[in-house]
Amino acid sequence: LLDALADQAALAVERVNLVADVEKARLDAETDRLRSALLTSISHDLKTPLASIMGAAGTLRDFSASIAPEARADLLSTIEEEGERLNRFIANLLDMTRLESGAVAPNAALYDVGEIVGSAMRRAQAILRHHKVEIELAADLPMLLVDPVLFEQALFNLLDNAAKYAPEGSRVRLEGWSDGDQVTLRLLDEGPGIPEGDVERVFDKFYRVRKGDQVRAGTGLGLAIARGFLEAMGGTITVSRRPERSGAVFTIRMPVPVGAPQLEALS
Ligand code: ADP
Secondary structure (H helix, E strand, O other): OHHHHHHHHHHHHHHHHHHHHHHHHHHHHHHHHHHHHHHHHHHHHHHHHHHHHHHHHHHHHHOOOOOOHHHHHHHHHHHHHHHHHHHHHHHHHHHHHHHHOOOOOOOOEEEOHHHHHHHHHHHHOOOOOOOEEEEEEOOOOEOEEEOHHHHHHHHHHHHHHHHHHOOOOOEEEEEEEEOOOEEEEEEEOOOOOOOHHHOOHHHOOOOOOOHHHHHOOOOOOHHHHHHHHHHHOOOEEEEEEOOOOOOEEEEEEEEOOOOOOEHHHHO
16 A cells, blocks of 8 residues: 555655646746747837937938938937937836846935925926826825835836826826825826726736837836835735726825924925
C-alpha cells in the first residue's frame, strides 16, 4: 500500500512539474510578446514627432530663400511643438523607469493641497485654454503628507488627459473636500469617458482605450505614472463614468496624517 501511495505521489509531483513547465513557457512567450509590442509602441511614439521635425527642418533648409515669413514661423512652431512632445514622452519614460526600479522614494512633508493644485493648474493653463476650468476646494482642507513634485505630476497627467480627450469648450471641474480621515480630489470632464470594462486597465502602462486615440499625442503611460506616484504616497486613484452624462470622473483619495493642522487654524 505504501509503495502504491509513493508511486501516486511521484506521479502527482511529475504532473505538477509538467504544468509548471508549460505555464513558464507560456509566460515567457507572453513576456516576449509584450516586450516587442512595447518596443514597437515606443519606436512609433518617437518616430512620428521626429519625422515632423526632420520634415520641417528640411523644408526650411531647402527653401530658405523663398519661404514667406508666416510659413517659416509655422515650420518653426512645428519643430518646437514636436520637440516638446518628444520631451514629454521621454520624461514619461523616465518617470516610469523610476517607478519600476522602486526608485520613487517620496520626499514627503506637510503641504497645502490647494497650493499644489494651483501649481498644477498653472502648468496646465496653456493646454486647457480652450476649456472652461472650474475649481472648487473646501476651505478647511487639512495639510497632506506628500511629495509636491510627485503629487503635482499626478494631477498634471489627469489635467493633460482632460485637455486631450474632452472637447474644446467643455467644462473641466476639480473638486476637493475632506471628511476628516481623508482628502478627496475629484476631476470631472465632459469627454467620451472610460468604458466600464476599461476602468482598471487604463491604469496599466501602455494601455490606450480607443484605437483612434493614436491620433492624439499619448503614450499610455500618464495614468500608470499617476497611480504609481499616488500609491507611493499612501493614496489611491480610481476612475468611473459620470452617471448623468458622458465624461470621466477621476477620484484621488489621500490619507490625512494624524494631527495634521488645518489651514484655517494656521492662518
Ligand atoms: P495616454 O493619454 O498617453 O494615452 P494615459 O495613461 O494617460 O495615456 O491614458 C490611458 C488611456 O485612457 C488613454 O489612451 C485614453 O484612451 C484613456 N483616457 C485617459 N483619460 C481620459 C479621459 N479624461 N477621457 C477619456 N479617456 C481617457
